[in-house]
Amino acid sequence: MRALSGIQPSGKLHIGNYFGMMLPAIELQNQGEAFYFIANYHALTSVSDPNKLREDTLDVALTFLACGLDPEKAVFYRQSDIPEINELAWILSIVTPMGLLERCHSYKDKIAKGIPANHALFAYPVLMAADILSVQSTTVPVGKDQKQHVEVTRDIAIKFNNQFGKVFTIPEAAIRSEVAIVPGIDGQKMSKSYDNHIEIFGAKKATKKRIMKIVTDCAELEDVKNPDTCNVVALYKLFASDTDIATMEEHYKAGGYGYGTAKKVLFEAMWEYFAPFREKREELENNLDYVESVLQDGATRARTELTKTLDAARKAVGLC
Ligand code: ADP
Numbered sequence: 001m002r003a004l005s006g007i008q009p010s011g012k013l014h015i016g017n018y019f020g021m022m023l024p025a026i027e028l029q030n031q032g033e034a035f036y037f038i039a040n041y042h043a044l045t046s047v048s049d050p051n052k053l054r055e056d057t058l059d060v061a062l063t064f065l066a067c068g069l070d071p072e073k074a075v076f077y078r079q080s081d082i083p084e085i086n087e088l089a090w091i092l093s094i095v096t097p098m099g100l101l102e103r104c105h106s107y108k109d110k111i112a113k114g115i116p117a118n119h120a121l122f123a124y125p126v127l128m129a130a131d132i133l134s135v136q137s138t139t140v141p142v143g144k145d146q147k148q149h150v151e152v153t154r155d156i157a158i159k160f161n162n163q164f165g166k167v168f169t170i171p172e173a174a175i176r177s178e179v180a181i182v183p184g185i186d187g188q189k190m191s192k193s194y195d196n197h198i199e200i201f202g203a204k205k206a207t208k209k210r211i212m213k214i215v216t217d218c219a220e221l222e223d224v225k226n227p228d229t230c231n232v233v234a235l236y237k238l239f240a241s242d243t244d245i246a247t248m249e250e251h252y253k254a255g256g257y258g259y260g261t262a263k264k265v266l267f268e269a270m271w272e273y274f275a276p277f278r279e280k281r282e283e284l285e286n287n288l289d290y291v292e293s294v295l296q297d298g299a300t301r302a303r304t305e306l307t308k309t310l311d312a313a314r315k316a317v318g319l320c
């Protein structure tokens with residue numbers, strides 16, 4: 001098995017990113033080869049401030065390493081450190097039908113939100129296919145919203161292999177059913193772009209404030225409450241043990257237990273869960289040379305794999 005996944009530096013990472021993508025990726029690093037990268041070319045489609053892009057790129061590196069990405073086990077790199085990825089994307093675009101990209105939900109959603117339809121936004125899944133295919137990955141740990149992009153990658157790879165001979169391994173998305181979509185404080189999918197997220201490494205006061213704002217129904221303190229439809233419980237399940245979850249559920253069903261109390265319990269559980277990672281992050285912040293050396297080393301290792309694939313693709317289409 002060879003895993004590959006990327007995450008965009010388009011804002012501070014949140015617990016949806018953590019449970020949907022980072023944690024599964026970190027677990028996979030123990031089960032086979034793993035390649036994880038910071039998708040800063042992709043982020044250019046939404047971030048127009050160069051300083052912000054640089055800052056968030058470092059932030060993703062710190063966050064991922066602090067949360068357990070082990071550079072001894074996984075190759076960790078910045079996408080733009082191997083610009084040859086763009087050549088592979090170009091070669092893949094030759095076998096990418098317009099219709100395939102036009103059908104992508106993510107593209108349609110962004111356009112619907114008023115983001116101008118430019119070429120990068122449209123071609124985004126082709127660059128993503130190049131990322132995935134460049135290292136011949138078999139497994140792509142991502143949240144559910146990225147499933148379609150992995151399917152597009154498969155279609156492109158199959159089409160290329162049929163037309164030019166087998167160059168690419170056909171990958172599969174690895175999606176955790178139990179945490180397919182982490183809800184935000186408003187109950188919709190947690191996302192930076194909906195401003196309903198809870199940052200992994202937000203300041204204590206701000207994080208608590210955010211959690212206290214989670215939307216619930218308007219049941220009174222003494223009322224019996226339904227744990228199955230409550231956003232607070234849904235988030236608590238990510239952090240708490242089975243016994244602690246059962247206890248909260250019983251409180252809900254018994255009545256006399258307010259949402260404010262449940263939110264405080266959720267905050268404590270989350271704060272405790274990330275405590276060791278916060279410590280690790282502080283260490284890394286004081287050792288930025290080490291972080292940079294990890295990324296440089298990762299780029300060298302990823303480039304070795306990419307070069308092999310790119311050479312085969314160039315040969316297959318007749319560029320050499
Ligand atoms: P955002 O929606 O905040 O911009 P991204 O699109 O950058 O997040 O997602 C990065 C990774 O995190 C992807 O693999 C995505 O599927 C996953 N992810 C993002 N939000 C969630 C969520 N609410 N639940 C589960 N996974 C998520």
Ligand code: TRP
Pocket residue numbers: 004005006007008039042127128131132140142146149
């Ligand atoms: N599109 C992904 C996201 O927004 C980021 C990404 C870029 C990616 N290239 C990838 C994810 C390759 C998995 C594999 O989350």
